[in-house]
Amino acid sequence: MRHTHTGSATAVNQQHPSTNMPPYTITYFPVRGRCTAVRIMLSDQGQQWKEVVVSLEDWMKGDLKKTCVFGQLPKFQDGDLALFQSNTILRHLGRKHGAYGKNDSEAALIDMFNDGVEDLRIKYIKLIYQEYETGKDAYIKDLPNHLSKFEAVLAKNKSGFLVGDSISVADYSLFDVLLNHQVLSPTCLDSFPALKGFVQRMSSRPKIKAFLESDAHKSLPINGNGKQ
Ligand SMILES: N[C@@H](CCC(=O)N[C@@H](CS)C(=O)NCC(=O)O)C(=O)O
Numbered sequence: 717m718r719h720t721h722t723g724s725a726t727a728v729n730q731q732h733p734s735t736n737m738p739p740y741t742i743t744y745f746p747v748r749g750r751c752t753a754v755r756i757m758l759s760d761q762g763q764q765w766k767e768v769v770v771s772l773e774d775w776m777k778g779d780l781k782k783t784c785v786f787g788q789l790p791k792f793q794d795g796d797l798a799l800f801q802s803n804t805i806l807r808h809l810g811r812k813h814g815a816y817g818k819n820d821s822e823a824a825l826i827d828m829f830n831d832g833v834e835d836l837r838i839k840y841i842k843l844i845y846q847e848y849e850t851g852k853d854a855y856i857k858d859l860p861n862h863l864s865k866f867e868a869v870l871a872k873n874k875s876g877f878l879v880g881d882s883i884s885v886a887d888y889s890l891f892d893v894l895l896n897h898q899v900l901s902p903t904c905l906d907s908f909p910a911l912k913g914f915v916q917r918m919s920s921r922p923k924i925k926a927f928l929e930s931d932a933h934k935s936l937p938i939n940g941n942g943k944q
Contacts (some may be wrong), residue, residue, distance in 0.1 A: 763809075
């Protein structure tokens with residue numbers, strides 16, 4: 717296991733002021749994968765975190781897997797609280813850092829869009845890991861059918877965010893998935909002006925920009941099998 721530290725240099729540790737230790741730890745493989753949305757959100761919210769990087773070789777030994785609730789990573793620690801499931805982690809952080817809507821109705825809409833993003837993420841992961849060579853062309857051809865749904869929402873909500881008038885968990889998820897799709901198909905947003913504007917705005921939020929330009933992020937492959 718390799719230990720690295722990353723996160724915003726300007727972050728103030730609110731939770732462990734005496735030890736100056738980041739309150740959060742992400743344990744994951746050396747890929748962007750299912751942690752990018754979490755990392756983007758932590759960066760944007762000015763939080764620090766610690767990374768525990770697990771090599772495939774270490775993972776295959778099985779000891780860590782046995783301790784994971786669903787036998788999978790990422791694992792996220794917030795002090796004594798250990799969480800699994802990337803979307804649970806996102807929602808937990810959304811609740812803590814004010815990125816989960818301003819009332820129950822907004823929170824429900826955020827869940828809805830986040831689940832919609834998760835549907836697209838699962839299709840993307842299936843393509844990458846199971847049928848990249850045989851399915852890529854058909855996947856890209858079908859992509860507008862999925863992107864158009866998010867385009868319609870963003871075109872309608874004048875705030876520039878998916879829900880209400882402030883950034884939420886669903887925006888971080890959508891942004892991450894769109895970045896991956898722009899690598900898969902660089903022109904995929906060309907006929908979606910609202911999505912393109914959304915990606916531009918999210919990319920230029922100063923703390924997100926700094927994170928995306930960091931070596932910690934850039935040095936990681938998007939996926940574990942080298943396909944993207
Ligand atoms: N639904 C889970 C999926 C987690 C998942 O698929 N983890 C993969 C890596 S991205 C994993 O741990 N693979 C190793 C294994 O299953 O042994 C989440 O969102 O966190």
